[in-house]
Amino acid sequence: MVIRVGRIALPTGLRRALTFWRRSIQARVVVSTLLLSAIVISAVGWFLLQQTRDGLLRHRVDVVVGEVEAEVAATRDRLSTASGTEVNASQQRADLIDPIIEAGDSRGYGVVLGGPEGNDTGLADGGAHRTSGLELSSVPARLERHFDGVNRSTAWTYTEIVRTLPDGTTETKPGIVVGSQVQLPADGQHYTIYFLFPLTEEEETLSLVTRALLTAAGLLLVLVAGITWLVTRQVVTPVRMARRVAERLASGHLQERLRVTGEDDLARLATSFNQMASNLQRQIRQLEELSWVQRRFVSDVSHELRTPLTTVRMAGDVLHDARRDFDPATARAAELLQAELDRFETLLVDLLEISRFDAGAAALDIEDINLLDVAHRVVDAARPLADQRGVLVVVEQPDQPVRAQVDPRRVERILRNLVTNAIDHAYPDDLDRPIVVRMAADDQAAAVTVRDRGVGLAPGESAMVFNRFWRSDPARARSSGGTGLGLAISLEDAHLHGGWLQAWGRPGEGAQFRLTLPRRAGTPLRRSPLPLAPLDEEDPELTVPDDEAPLPDSGREPSRGVSS
Structure with missing residues (x-):
């Protein structure tokens, strides 16, 4: 199921989640605390992992560099004891590197012999002497360039160790490559020995630490969520109880009270x-x-x-x-x-x-009627008074029948009060500016407006005009002999139907009253088919929005819907 909100269609589940998020302060506090805790834990975990990784690599580098220096020192000692008359350089290279390769196979590292120095082919010449399956690309070019020229110092760097397995596939692992040079007595050339140490143990250790940190972080977040929920519950529960009691008080249960425990x-x-x-x-x-x-x-x-x-x-x-x-x-x-x-x-x-009305004894006698017929009856009954004043009353024919389920007697009384009130306040002997009764309907509501071009209403009077016995000009004589209660009774009749009765006016420009009723009895109103401001007004400030929902349980449009 999808519910459309404005122009965006939201699934029902998402809409309910958003509603719960807006209404539950406990949920917002718990989620906010979890998010902040997750950010802090992630930052701390990342810092600890970096420190652990750097420490493991630093320790591994120290170990392998020391091991390489010891192995190279032993190799140099062997070469120094070799016969200086040995001229078979190839055999001497094999005697030099084979023991190192065998030691590497037993201790888990690879060996590559590079050189001699000055050979433009790089490892292509000496690279034949290497650990079985080890690819020459495992030695970075930048490390090779380090030993060009007269540089004889031991150097190391990180690399990717590539091995070819017996089944023909390749395996890549991170590692450390350490290079050091030795001089071969047979030809007097300097050769570079590259030792490639995999970081398998360090990877396993780092993975173990990562899993431990993630587990601890998850447990810590659950613990934080539980603690936050318990703490907020201690605060929110009394507030919720107060809200429920306040709602019951508002609904008329005045004896409701909060239970008091403690002294906090x-x-x-x-x-x-x-x-x-x-x-x-x-x-x-x-x-x-x-x-x-x-x-x-x-x-x-x-x-x-x-x-x-x-x-x-x-x-x-x-x-x-x-x-x-x-x-x-x-x-x-x-x-x-x-x-x-x-x-x-x-x-x-x-x-x-x-x-x-005050006693709540008023009741409706609902009938489905055409409001146009009621308007014609009211205008026909008021025509003698209009003729006496020299005022013309016109009923505009709507585009379609304006039908609604209403109490005919009360609606007729409302329209009679509005029409006679308009005749009272219209300028006498002015047939060029008639009183216009206009009506329209949509699927939900029916509306009737009565527009006069008489003395109008001053700012603020559109909200006071429905007060009992209120008169805008106490010195002004009434033509219809009104009692001062007509509009107050009309407002109560409109509210009894679940409708709206509103007024607009400007001094010297007349006034317009709008009656809006639901077409089906008991249906809440959301908008009116007719604007409150007269259609003949060109001032954009008079445009009244009608697409807003009324205030809860008020039976009235928002206060913006009544302008003066």
Whole structure:
């Protein structure tokens, strides 16, 4: 299974590993400690291996150089006792080198006789006298050049010893080649004897040391990982417990507390956390009691006012029906009384609705409807008010049906509040700048925007416009006789659907409200099909990103999604 993140497709296993890495501080500490320990151990191991290798080679060089000098000294002694009248140089060379080759075969090193001095063919002449199977290429050319001229000192260097085995294959091993010159009495020429010592024992020793270091490093890393895991567990476990308790506190289990053991810093942290939780519980209970009293007060007052309001309504209706028999001043008073009674009754209805939201008693009656039909009903109902103000309200026809599973009554109330609010704040007698109701839908969400070109909203007012009884201009008269609770109730209706209700505005340029609802009930919203900023705005700063996920459990878009 592959999950696509942005433009990169990640396998499920890798995604889970990355999630675990981000969320587990214990894993990060253990892995970081292991990496640092591995780097340190590798550096120390490399240094120890280098020192061991240099020490082994240095010791081997001292041994073989001493052995060669002893062998050459013995050879010179034999030559000094040879007859000075011996003129067969070839026989004397054989008598010189054969014992050395036999000694080399028994002691594990090879021998090559080179010379005589000044022979341009190098080892080609004297090279016939050498250990069986030993290739002449085993002697480096730089060592041969060392003995050109009058240089008589013993010299050594590292080399690759190449041997031809009886089955015809070749074998290459690292070694040390030591060269030294002797003078042959028969012809008076100087010949170079090359001793080739393999480093087999040193290789085996170095391999053994390497295996021991690798084993020790592996065991040490396991030990470091275990110790780090145990130490971090002692610190992380109380933190995880605190996180779980904090999550349960956040979910409403206010009685949860941390268990306190010991007197260390973590125990003191747990004690402080418990004290904080107790204080929060006390404060939350006080706020809940105050909120319950407030909701009860609003509900009781709303219900208790209904009876006297009914009596006053009956008396007001009688006065309003008989206003033609009154003098003009009394008739006008009867008309004002009737209008204020209508507004008072609407206010009581809104207060009862708000109290139901506060009490968590509001519920949805879901139906699959076309939002275009709801918009037309709202606009038709608001047309008399729009005609009175001299304002034109237009519903744009969407490209496709905008259907959603919603509560028709609540959605109609939201759109009615938005349209009447737009009519209230539009410039009167301005048919050139109509109020536009626009809607669109995608696979996940449906959106409706109401755009007016009236007084607009000042910076910061787009977030305050949904507050209860808030008015941008308290001195401004309402055309529709609103109560100041319409947008607050609309916001609660939108949240009840799991949707968003947002506002954009600029002074003198009008405002736009956007309602976004999930097309299927219970589906979380991720984006809106319509932008929050009006489509007729050309300012790029007004472009609002809609492809961001909402904050967890908020039912709202990110704060950037509301601009003013």
